[in-house]
Amino acid sequence: QVQLVESGGGVVQPGRSLRLSCAASGFTFSRYGMHWVRQAPGKGLEWVAIIWYDGSQKYSADSVKGRFTISRDNSRNTLALQMNSLRVEDTAVYYCVRAETMDMWGQGTTVIVSS
């Protein structure tokens, strides 16, 4: 079964760090670029970061640049998002998404940044 399963969300204080993970299964993970996309409560979708299929290139949104780092381990079929210096405005559901054209989404993991 083709699926993406995110984990690692939780409640964290402003300024702290959190690491999200996404486990991929049912397809050849190493052939696909991967994104993180987030959705603040009651809001629309916001692209966060992308990593090339082989990890050779990574890009992130201006809103998270310098604080969030996307990475992947193709040997373990996993995608990660290291989030540092978290802000209240980073509160959102974070989705792991396959491919440049976003053809498959995980169920999401919730991050709440609050003091």
Next chain:
Amino acid sequence: DAVLTQSPLSLPVTLGQSASISCRSSQSLVYSDGNTYLHWFHQRPGQSPRRLIYKVSNRDSGVPGRFSGSGSGTDFTLSISGVEAEDVGVYYCMQNTHWPPTFGPGTKVEIK
């Protein structure tokens, strides 16, 4: 950034009627390879988004034939011919022709 605007933002529809959602871009979405990377997503309440249409008019596997996409350049439309109860939710257009990828604000479809 390529800014996407959608209209309407709210769309009450009667079951069985047709519906259309417009997505307009601040820049042409034709890429140098000739493709137009404009896609449509549907998000039901409490669920993850699901891609319906890719590159303007290509329906994803399992998407009912009542959904169709059209348009070119900067103007695009998602059409639903004969809305069903399961079609409620928010519809987003998204582009990845230009960097960074951007989404429209979403159109909320509800049944009257």
